[in-house]
Amino acid sequence: METPIVGHMILILYVCCTVRAVEPFLNGRDNHDALSMEQSTGGETDEQRLYYHLMGNYDKSVRPVKEASTTVPVMLRITLTHIFDLDERNQVLTTMIWLNQEWRDELLTWDPADYGGLATLIIPSQNLWLPDIVLYNNADNYNKGYMQTRVMVYNDGKVYWPPPTKMRSTCKVDVRYFPFDTQQCLMKFGSGSYDGFQMDVQMFNGTGELADLKHYVKNGEWELQSITAERTVHYYDSGYPAHPFPHVTFKIIVRRKALYYVYNVIFPSVMMSILTLLVFVLPPESGEKIALGISVLLAFSVSMLQIAEKLPETSESVPLIGIYLMTVTAMASLSVMMTVTVITIDWRRPEKQHIPDWIKRLVLGQIAHVFGMYTDFNSCHRKDEEANEKVEPNFNARSDRNQWRQVARVMDRCLFWSFGMATLLVTVVLLVILPLIASGSGASFPVENTL
Incomplete structure (x- = not known):
């Protein structure tokens, strides 16, 4: 009788030791599963959650409006940093500018209270719809485009994009008073495909004083006199009614340094x-x-x-x-x-x-x-x-x-x-x-x- 009792005691002791040895591994697995669950549900930052929320069903190939009849107003302004050259023989003006663009994207709105008070979000420009603003009097090829900079998006849908670019525009040069001459060069910006019913190109604040010269570096041959802007609308009878095509013209006036x-x-x-x-x-x-x-x-x-x-x-x-x-x-x-x-x-x-x-x-x-x-x-x-x-x-x-x-x-x-x-x-x-x-x-x- 003593032999079975001793056997049962040895078996019970073996089971207890085995459970004792496996318990730390089981507890670690449970803790790992709990941590993984916590990270998957509440570990994202406010910017990540907002970005995933905005980009979930966003399509950058169409205009950012909820109704097709809505016009997207795009406001333009330039920051002139340098005048590289005014080629009199080829009649080409080469400048370095920041083309400041602002519009409202109806699909990019949110309540800052839902995202930790976050009111602005920086998004890569290649992920958003961008206005197809082109230089009408371009003297270079169009395949260069703008620099792929980031876009600043506000919670009310306002989008601000200031891409820097090197522009080569045609300029009618009048050499009658050379070398005491003053030249007027125009830069015409407008949409490359949208008409005025779909995208309305405007000036900032509706005024003609639309140039930032705080970072302008002087040119050795040309002295900058003034920069003004004017909005013009051309109508083309390609359909009924006539389609308006607005554009903003910046007039850059420079005087030659005759010394x-x-x-x-x-x-x-x-x-x-x-x-x-x-x-x-x-x-x-x-x-x-x-x-x-x-x-x-x-x-x-x-x-x-x-x-x-x-x-x-x-x-x-x-x-x-x-x-x-x-x-x-x-x-x-x-x-x-x-x-x-x-x-x-x-x-x-x-x-x-x-x-x-x-x-x-x-x-x-x-x-x-x-x-x-x-x-x-x-x-x-x-x-x-x-x-x-x-x-x-x-x-x-x-x-x-x-x-x-x-x-x-x-x-x-x-x-x-x-x-x-x-x-x-x-x-x-x-x-x-x-x-x-x-x-x-x-x-x-x-x-x-x-x-």
Whole structure:
């Protein structure tokens, strides 16, 4: 009898030890299941719950309205950070802007009290419906698009998206007053596919002061004068009724900084014009008169080529600096021709042609008197000349040779003052008066810095 009792006691002791050993593993499994259940039900953050709630049935391919007749108003504003370049030849303006866009998404609304007081949510832009705002006067390909930045969504459905982008827009360049010119460049933004009944493109606050310049970095060649905006609606009769297509046009007015061209183009051109006058200062018997005139003429030709490389190939207008260079180049050419005439007169042989009396009276008499030059043309000299002709037969020939040289010198003096006055007049009118008139009539614009 003792043997079965001992066996039963050993069996009971074995079972107790086994349960004792397995109990920690069972308790750990229960705790793990409880923790997993807690995490699956209440471990998500408020932002995660809100994001899953908003994106659950959201479709970014359709307009964010509950009724098809509802229009989505999209408000635009730009933040100009830099003007890279204004290419006059290709007539393209390159800028860096932030295109601030704001609209209301009826499908993205919530009660902040249900999500821990969360009133705003940052969502990747590729997950939401975005306005298809394009630059109508784009000078680049359209496949670049905007930078994939995040979108700020408010609990009332307002969406704010400011993507930075580098814009290349066409700009009609008027070089009439180059290098003292002011240019007006337009940037037209509108929808690429929606009409005004589906998406209405508007300006912020409905005003024309819509540019933020707080982060603007100045350009070395162009000075920003102002930025204004205007909303325009075009109607196209593609159906009934006529479909409106609104767009917002930003007008950027810039003025060229002319200091570079003053030192490198205008100042050398004026100096070369002065060198043209020195052609008439050299003595007629000098062999460098024609060489100096031709050298100045070649220098003007090089300057005109440099200006032509900078300006657009258009026949609508000729810049002031181009007119100035053409004028002084023509004067330099004329000075070379007049120099050849003066040298020819200086070397004229009296035995072949006697100096006419009318040239003596006009050049050696009246013109020489006007410029204060002394000549042998006087009554006393004529009496001595007649007396000396009886004594010395060759005196008349020597006198004619001397008077021909005096005619050449008087012509040099006359041409010097004539070309000098003409050069001064052309320089003052084309490089001073007309640029001032242009600046006073259309280049004095206040800079509008709107937040």
